[in-house]
Amino acid sequence: MCSNNEGGLTKFEPKPDLALFRKCLKCDKNSVVVTRINDAMCKECFVEYFTHKFRATIGKSKLFDKDEVVMFPYSSSDSSVAMLHLLFKGVGEEAKKKFTFKTICVYIEDNYVFESNSSTHERITFMENVKKSVEYSGFKFYYSLIENCLEPSKNIVSDEIAKLNLNNENKEKFLNLINSCKNQTSKEELLKRLKTQLINRIAIELKIKKIIFPVSCTNLTIDMLTNVALGKGAHLSIETSLEEKLSNGLVYVRPLRELTSKEIAFYNRYNNIDSNIMAKSSSLKNLPNSTIYRLTEKFINSLQNEYPTTVPTIFRTSDKLTPTDELCPEDSCMLCELPVDTIKKISANSSAINDLEYSLSISRLDNTAIEKLFVLKSVCYSCSVVLKDVGGHGNLPQTIKDKIKSRDNLKDKIKEFLIED
Ligand SMILES: [Zn+2]
Numbered sequence: 001m002c003s004n005n006e007g008g009l010t011k012f013e014p015k016p017d018l019a020l021f022r023k024c025l026k027c028d029k030n031s032v033v034v035t036r037i038n039d040a041m042c043k044e045c046f047v048e049y050f051t052h053k054f055r056a057t058i059g060k061s062k063l064f065d066k067d068e069v070v071m072f073p074y075s076s077s078d079s080s081v082a083m084l085h086l087l088f089k090g091v092g093e094e095a096k097k098k099f100t101f102k103t104i105c106v107y108i109e110d111n112y113v114f115e116s117n118s119s120t121h122e123r124i125t126f127m128e129n130v131k132k133s134v135e136y137s138g139f140k141f142y143y144s145l146i147e148n149c150l151e152p153s154k155n156i157v158s159d160e161i162a163k164l165n166l167n168n169e170n171k172e173k174f175l176n177l178i179n180s181c182k183n184q185t186s187k188e189e190l191l192k193r194l195k196t197q198l199i200n201r202i203a204i205e206l207k208i209k210k211i212i213f214p215v216s217c218t219n220l221t222i223d224m225l226t227n228v229a230l231g232k233g234a235h236l237s238i239e240t241s242l243e244e245k246l247s248n249g250l251v252y253v254r255p256l257r258e259l260t261s262k263e264i265a266f267y268n269r270y271n272n273i274d275s276n277i278m279a280k281s282s283s284l285k286n287l288p289n290s291t292i293y294r295l296t297e298k299f300i301n302s303l304q305n306e307y308p309t310t311v312p313t314i315f316r317t318s319d320k321l322t323p324t325d326e327l328c329p330e331d332s333c334m335l336c337e338l339p340v341d342t343i344k345k346i347s348a349n350s351s352a353i354n355d356l357e358y359s360l361s362i363s364r365l366d367n368t369a370i371e372k373l374f375v376l377k378s379v380c381y382s383c384s385v386v387l388k389d390v391g392g393h394g395n396l397p398q399t400i401k402d403k404i405k406s407r408d409n410l411k412d413k414i415k416e417f418l419i420e421d
């Protein structure tokens with residue numbers, strides 16, 4: 001969902017917490033890192049703790065059946081690199097109890113699409129380098145391109161980079177859509193949602209039901225506060241849970257959700273895999289204060305530096321939230337696929353939703369406005385705010401436009417907005 005952005009936009013530089021001079025909690029050596037739960041540990045004990053935490057999250061909740069195939073959208077970010085290594089170790093010779101599920105990885109190229117000066121050749125070289133960096137894992141890898149979110153056909157993923165449709169026309173269409181957004185926040189949010197939709201479609205095409213996302217508790221905390229600011233409050237508890245069931249039958253799993261980005265950075269450093277991190281700091285080149293996400297990220301990271309309990313405290317609070325019973329899973333948002341929160345019964349007390357409806361109802365409706373209204377009535381509040389900022393809905397993916405057409409109750413929905421003469 002929208003919260004699956006792994007964040008990690010600001011790379012955490014692991015420096016040993018040497019100033020603390022504490023002994024390792026487990027073996028009496030000098031400690032080098034203090035964990036989320038304030039335990040000081042040496043390098044070896046820390047790697048063991050980290051691996052155990054990941055395995056226990058998967059094992060305790062019995063998330064996967066034996067021989068079940070799960071999809072891992074790998075992005076070459078720090079948390080992706082760590083999770084690939086954890087999964088690799090989980091099926092390796094050394095693992096005491098091996099994972100019994102099977103992993104298939106998908107890499108979606110979205111770093112080079114925004115580089116105006118980059119050639120197709122450079123993009124392919126970048127993907128080849130990603131391929132080399134993951135070969136050690138032995139997992140089957142598929143490849144796709146972010147602009148494939150506009151591709152209506154099923155031909156959106158391939159196990160060979162050379163077979164991807166790298167023509168510039170698709171890239172142009174995609175860039176036109178993203179650049180038609182009036183502000184950076186909408187660009188970033190639209191990009192996140194389109195990427196998640198593409199991941200979902202790839203899972204469906206590969207006939208995989210469960211998708212594991214490498215989101216850390218730091219990412220989830222930033223996502224949570226960003227989502228509050230973006231009007232996505234109704235979905236908070238759904239989007240931060242360990243297991244999230246979607247209306248289309250897919251299930252999202254977040255097994256890194258109890259580990260922080262600092263712990264992830266140390267894990268990569270101590271396993272000598274930090275050279276595999278190739279994701280750029282931000283594919284949209286967003287400056288620190290340019291979007292709500294980036295501002296929240298800066299706010300949380302600076303607070304966390306001063307007060308190490310910041311992330312755990314906010315994260316624990318989100319764990320106590322429960323979704324309202326009034327959200328109907330079948331009535332899902334076309335863009336983020338979470339339950340629509342703009343239904344009258346739920347939104348009765350929400351002034352923001354009422355204001356949006358009012359401003360639409362008093363505007364004269366020409367064809368474009370009617371199309372816009374169709375779209376806005378089929379999405380959740382937060383996605384409607386994003387879509388309002390998209391210049392032309394004609395650029396939206398065909399899959400979304402098809403969904404709009406297939407909604408038979410739209411005419412009724414729209415009637416209440418028409419001004420009687
Ligand atoms: Zn130790």
Ligand SMILES: [Zn+2]
Pocket residue numbers: 333334335336337338379380381382383384
């Ligand atoms: Zn939505």
